[in-house]
Structures are given as C-alpha cells and as structure tokens.
Amino acid sequence: MKILVCISNVPDTTSKITFTNNNASFNENGIQFIINPYDEIALAKAIGLAANGNGKVTVLNVGEVSTEPTIRKALACGADEAVRIDAAPRDAWFVANQIADYVRTNPYDLILTGRESIDYNGAQVQSYVAELLSLPSVAIAKKLDITDNEATIEREIEGGKEVLTVNLPVVVGTAEGVAEPKIPNVRGIMDARKKPLNVIPPIEVTQLSKITSFESPVPRGTVNLIDKEQVNQLVELLHSEAKVI
Numbered sequence: 001m002k003i004l005v006c007i008s009n010v011p012d013t014t015s016k017i018t019f020t021n022n023n024a025s026f027n028e029n030g031i032q033f034i035i036n037p038y039d040e041i042a043l044a045k046a047i048g049l050a051a052n053g054n055g056k057v058t059v060l061n062v063g064e065v066s067t068e069p070t071i072r073k074a075l076a077c078g079a080d081e082a083v084r085i086d087a088a089p090r091d092a093w094f095v096a097n098q099i100a101d102y103v104r105t106n107p108y109d110l111i112l113t114g115r116e117s118i119d120y121n122g123a124q125v126q127s128y129v130a131e132l133l134s135l136p137s138v139a140i141a142k143k144l145d146i147t148d149n150e151a152t153i154e155r156e157i158e159g160g161k162e163v164l165t166v167n168l169p170v171v172v173g174t175a176e177g178v179a180e181p182k183i184p185n186v187r188g189i190m191d192a193r194k195k196p197l198n199v200i201p202p203i204e205v206t207q208l209s210k211i212t213s214f215e216s217p218v219p220r221g222t223v224n225l226i227d228k229e230q231v232n233q234l235v236e237l238l239h240s241e242a243k244v245i
C-alpha cells in the first residue's frame with residue numbers, strides 16, 4: 001500500500017506569536033517550527049499501516065527550504081521518503097492544487113492529512129485535495145483501519161459515533177485517537193539523513209485569498225484573589241468589575 005502523508009510546518013505550540021508588516025504578516029523571527037500535531041498522528045498511523053513490508057510512506061510538504069528540518073523529523077519518525085514542493089504556501093487552494101497535481105502523476109492508495117493545521121486552522125486542504133482528485137474524502141477521523149481495499153473509519157458526531165466504510169483510494173483527515181504520535185530515536189535521526197527528499201517545482205496556481213491583517217487577542221487581566229471569608233466583596237466584584245451577575 002502506498003501512503004501519502006501531507007505535513008504542515010507550524011510554529012511550536014509554546015511560541016509567542018507576533019506580527020510584522022503592519023500586522024499583515026506572521027513574524028517568524030525566533031520561532032521554532034514543528035510538524036503540525038494532527039499530521040504527526042497521520043504519520044504515526046501511516047507508519048503503523050506500512051510496517052512489516054506492508055507498504056511505503058511518503059511525506060509531502062508544500063514549503064520553502066526552511067521546512068526541511070521538519071521534513072527530516074518526519075523521516076526520522078519512520079517515513080520512507082519525502083517530497084517538498086518548493087513554494088511558500090500562499091493559501092489553502094494553492095497548497096491543495098500543488099498536492100493534487102503531484103498525486104495525479106504519483107498515485108497513492110491512501111492520502112492522509114491532519115484534521116486542520118494549528119497555525120492558520122483552515123481545515124480546507126484535505127477536502128480540496130479530494131475534490132481536485134475526484135476521490136472520496138472523510139474529515140475528522142478518530143479511528144482508521146484498512147482491510148484489503150477498504151478503509152473503516154470512526155468519526156465522533158454530536159452525541160455519538162459514526163462508523164463508515166469507504167473504498168481506497170481515499171483522502172482522510174486525522175484527529176486524536178487515530179494513533180499515538182511517534183518520537184524519533186537516535187537511529188531514526190541517523191537514518192533520516194540518508195532517506196530521499198525530492199524537491200520539485202510548484203505549478204502555477206492563482207492565490208484566491210490574501211491575508212490583510214492579524215489581530216492578537218486582548219491580553220488576560222491579572223488574577224484578583226479574594227479571601228474566602230470575604231463573600232460580599234466577591235459578589236460586589238462579580239457585579240461591578242466582571243459584570244457577570
């Protein structure tokens with residue numbers, strides 16, 4: 001089975017996010033980048049499915065050369081090979097078209113993405129890729145099993161669970177529960193240096209949307225500790241300051 005895992009290069013979850021260019025661009029200065037956590041889940045699942053000679057795992061990133069440490073980490077976790085489409089990911093439509101174009105000439109049985117990226121949180125790339133390739137698409141998968149040519153997928157829905165089957169090839173967006181993310185060991189890190197990382201040029205795609213500005217959330221206020229004996233003071237503050245009663 002040939003499995004493609006699309007990985008996004010995102011800021012470490014502990015990063016302090018700031019903006020430049022009159023709040024129109026994310027400031028990458030001093031930021032540590034990681035594999036998008038939902039993509040780590042997809043990667044771990046793919047590696048498990050391909051274990052014992054059952055398949056081959058390719059990781060793909062649409063990004064500039066600066067994303068290569070993240071790609072190498074995916075190889076260190078156990079992916080067999082990597083592809084980097086050499087372009088800044090300008091918007092979800094642009095990214096999805098790059099992925100779809102690659103898959104048209106390099107078909108896969110299973111295409112995994114994360115449920116969303118934790119930076120721009122669009123949750124769009126997976127369904128665009130499926131649509132562009134005329135493939136079935138299942139979002140927010142919580143469990144994924146493959147038997148022969150069929151995937152059985154569990155999804156969490158309001159108040160319950162949905163179980164569905166779909167024939168391969170399929171594009172699946174993975175969420176928590178599908179697999180435990182892998183931590184690369186020293187051997188994996190050494191091996192990753194020798195694994196193929198093919199850099200291919202992007203295709204021409206029109207950028208459909210343009211970010212004009214970002215706004216940071218209002219900083220949280222300081223915590224006001226009230227003595228447990230001062231119930232009246234607490235009630236007064238909830239009324240006059242917090243305005244919740």
Ligand SMILES: Cc1cc2nc3c(=O)[nH]c(=O)nc-3n(C[C@H](O)[C@H](O)[C@H](O)COP(=O)(O)OP(=O)(O)OC[C@H]3O[C@@H](n4cnc5c(N)ncnc54)[C@H](O)[C@@H]3O)c2cc1C
Nearest residue numbers: 062089090091092113114116117120122123124125210211
């Ligand atoms: C310099 C810069 C400028 C940008 N300007 C804009 C802009 O003007 N307008 C705009 O809409 N967006 C802009 N973006 C955001 C960027 O285009 C998003 O990363 C892209 O739109 C993907 O959407 P998402 O992050 O919401 O992905 P989602 O749809 O939330 O991602 C779902 C899944 O798709 C896969 N995926 C996502 N991105 C990639 C990738 N790059 N390579 C491989 N797989 C991927 C992953 O598996 C991920 O889990 C900019 C990004 C950069 C770095």
